Amino acid sequence: MTVEAKKQTLGFETEVKHLLHLMIHSLYSNKEIFLRELISNASDAADKLRFSALSDESLYEGDSDLKIRLEFDKDKRIIKVIDNGIGMTRSEVQEHIGTIAKSGTKQFFESLTGDQAKDSELIGQFGVGFYSAFIVADKVTLITRKAGAPKSEGVRWESTGEGDYTLETVEKEKRGTEIILHLKDSESEFLDGWRIRSIVRKFSDHISLPIVMDKEIMPSYDDEGKEIENPNPLVEEETVNSASALWTKARQDISEDDYNQFYKHVGHDFQDPLAYVHSKVEGTNEYTLLLYVPSRAPFDLWDRDNKHGVKLYIRKVFITDDAEQLMPRYLRFIKGVIDANSLPLNVSREILQQSKQISTIKSGAVKKVLGMLEGLAKNEPEKYEQFWSEFGAVMKEGPIEDHANKERIAKLLRFASTHGDSDKQSVSLEDYVGRMKEGQEKIYYVTADSYAAAKNSPHLEIFRKKGIEVLLLSDRVDEWLVSSLDEFDGKHLQSVAKGQLDLGKLDDEEEKKHQEEVGKDFESVLNQIKEVLKDKISEVRLSHRLTESPACLVSDVYGMSLNMERIMKETGQKMNFGKKPIFEINPDHTLVQRLRAEQDDARFADLAQILFDQAILAEGGQLDDPAAFVHKLNGLLQGLLH
Template sequence: MTVEAKKETLGFQTEVKHLLHLMIHSLYSNKEIFLRELVSNASDAADKLRFLALSNDGLYEGDSELKIRLAFDKDQGTITISDNGIGMTREEVQEHIGTIAKSGTKQFFDALTGDQAKDSELIGQFGVGFYSAFIVADKVTLTTRKAGAPTDQATRWESAGEGDYTLETVEKAGRGTEIVLHLKEAESEFLDGYRIRSIIRKFSDHISLPIVMDKEAAPSYDDEPEEGEENAEAKEPAAPEIVEETINSASALWTKSRQEISDNDYNEFYKHVGHDYQDPLTHVHSKVEGTNEYTLLLYVPARAPFDLWDRDAKHGVKLYIRKVFITDDAEQLMPRYLRFIKGIIDANSLPLNVSREILQQSKQISTIKAGAVKKVLGMLEALAKNEPEKYAQFWKDFGPVMKEGVIEDHGNKERVAKLLRFSSTLTDSTTQDVTLEDYVSRMKEGQDKIYYVTADSFAAAKNSPHLEIFRKKGIEVLLLSDRIDEWLVTNLSDFADKHLQSVAKGDLDLGVEESEEEKKAQEEVSHDFESVLKQIKEVLGDKVSDVRLSHRLTESPACLVADVYGMSLNMERIMKDAGQLMGGMGMGRKPIFEINPSHALIARLKSEQDDARFADLAHILFDQAILSEGGQLEDPTAFVHKLNGLLQGLLN
């Protein structure tokens, strides 16, 4: 097949066209970021080549001096960014340039508001990357050849950033990627050496790879006048010699001491390594010395990325060995619950397997991971203590992920537990700002448990009927409404020697001694309702495991309670949504149905002489209890029919 026959025109994904339109019209005040993004991509390409060449030196093709080159042409109105990194195949170009391979794409577009300023921030969270070129260019030409591929197997990609792009197989002598930006007429400010240098020093000075540009040397003269020839005719200057200069510091930022690095340097390095254009929330920079030496520079993003809940997404921590990039998928260096952390870990030495593709399990790796996690937790503890407003923002975005740490990281369970934040019955909004330490400090005299309620929403938790007795007695209850909370409380049974107790499980013991009069009154009520409880249980049959009088209800007529060792109704609903057949509340256990003997409806039920009406009212109360828990009725039509019949009877 000839080269010309391999040229084809393809259409962009709808998402790509939408993103291009948004970037061109929303990032008008951040135009210069295009250069930072393209330089960062070139740096990544060089890192990948350096890693692969550890086991295949031939990929260097005789040129191991990796660098990024910038050039501009005022006459043509172009800027060229080229690298001699790993390069791409035709298939890789089509995969990475023609599509958006982002798990958070749908969430990104769902979050768009139409407000340019707000959407600009969202674009920054999503990552702009290669497409930022179209902020300043009306046509982009990319030519690339994979290291080790034949020179006639390069690929040229070209597009005006609208509906389609072309792919063509071409020849390219050197490996790597060259991107030519044909600038819009209004963007001529970037056709200036000083402007380009200032952008690089601002955004990309920290990149360890040399970024070079041509520089005209001072003019020299062919013939210098001899001594005594003061009036000699001036000689014509020789043509200026073109020399190449490095325009960035080209040293790894993390190898410098903290005193040498400004806050701006730290922020710009984060934007490079995190592919974000917002400043980070906080960071930690530390060097560990001894037999196992390593340096880490780790960041917490200001906002959650759109792929936060993608369990298959790569970690944000890059692993280096003596400044040589090894991998950006070092799962053994950061646990899953800290997957939002971005940055680098640079070790003096680590064992690699024969193919140098993955890390071997070793004590060194375990030590580095443990040290890195402790540094991250320490950073978050300091943020919570010294900058509570920033920590509140962190918790809003990353709180549910941090809760996974209680489940996954048993060694640091106590530290993670202290970082948790909750809503409670003492808060009036969905804001989660109550710590477990706060709760314990406010416990009532004689109270020995930390009480909580789980539900599928804050409103459902806050209005749960199980809270009624706690409100009456002024006992605080934590309101848990994140899906992860059910697993959290399963794995966090105690804190500060206080047992965590669900208000919707088992019998209640509020730690308050009852008077003899109260005990006697309860015994009388129990005896008075004995036959009613028996009749309700006969009516509900296998829907319940037991029917009993409630000590937790003061306003509602009835509620459902799980066995002390059973599964909550909320957990059962979550499991069913995940396709797990539960067969009743609590791992096959049916719920306990509790009734409030002081409620008017229960009094009416007690006095009902008609068995059919008694059965209808009992079923209605049971179904209402399910609904108050956020559950779904097995037969909504039957519920409505019974309720209508009851209402009609009242009207008659």
């Protein structure tokens, strides 16, 4: 016997133990969902076998009648969920059952509050699947064999859910997976055929695979009321769900609850979806789609290697759930199915990547999703606000990735702005354009690493004075967004922290005249500052944008913003970040006036350096030598005390 065949006792990951404890206590009020989760997994296993068998029919092992079977035994207090799907190898059991290989696991546990109602929502959002069995069972046994593997390579997994599990290689005649739940004493309600059937019809009726149980024969009684024993009872198998693909039905024949339950199955979610679109496209390239927007962002939303949530079917036969060709990355939160009638069943992944029909389907599906979101924004603004708070940062990838739909996506974008006092991103570009001042030709924005830094940026001072709205961009993706989305509705998007500020018709002639006059008086000061800061700046000039602050840093009009430089450095990008910043000073500020009057070269240099360091801090940057800044500042303050 090999080492692998021996029985092993292995410990769960710490995260699994934590999740099991939380789940058993937080989801107990909704405990019947265990059956939905196990049936959903069994359905996925059958789908995967059907796809694999398209290229290797021997995987069916002579049994292509795919189904899920439910059994229960009152005396032994067990429920069985049996499928004849793809099955698992020993290593796959260990990978999928013993660990939680999910991006965002750490953040998930950090976000738990201790409030059972709130935590149950988060746990449902995380997707517990198989582990839900422990809500009702004090021991779970899983026996599985991978399709095509020898009968001697079955695997038996067993655990009480308290910290470890056993794993051993066993004989298994039939492929697929059998899960045996040894019910807790308090869960006798599930040892009832009618109760099990009602749960299936409530949660899993839409599954296209037959879910079967033995038909229960109603007892017969004699005249005295005694049950007549049936000497030769014939046990019949019956299908307890409708077993028809929900998306193939007409919309008027599907209830809201049907749509919601199907989403929970296909999205592995506990909550109802926020919105959905169900559409059939006819013609030479015929397909049906049923696509959902979840209510909450999944924890692996930022894992760009994560599989998409859209499943591809061809004439109701599952093909793949890893079809990146069906939905662009910026819509990776979309869940659901696309069923194509015109593609061949034996389609390969390579053919999918090169298929013009798939490209057409993707294009049509994206348009349907954008139309759904436009409808939400227009008709259900509260729902759209919820959508944006969950998925807005991902949608901002859209104009970068999807040039064909750039204008439609741009209208769906939302931002914070100086128009309101909230960090809520609720301002559309159409809202902004509608409020533009007479003579304003550009859409102004500022980028920073936080809302507070953007809102308090010194670059906004002249805009506040003149009542010009500025968009406050603080998501990391915003830097890439504005590099791709350079105009909207014919209006150029302009950073308030780049280049020489030109407000065009909004400029005041008197202010211009004042600047020109002051400029002559400051020529020598500007030259002296440049000499002091020559290693750190590319240019020094008088500022048109400052009204309250003494100084600020500005990027070249075509250069990388200072915020973008920080982001690149934080991600470990070792590169030449281009030009040094431009240093602008406010000639009307008291400190700048003091600098101009300073006769001592050393004190002049210290004050110029302090103003420069302050400008870095105002940008949200970090000083190369904070101790030197504090020393110089203290020296300045001490000088003021004498």
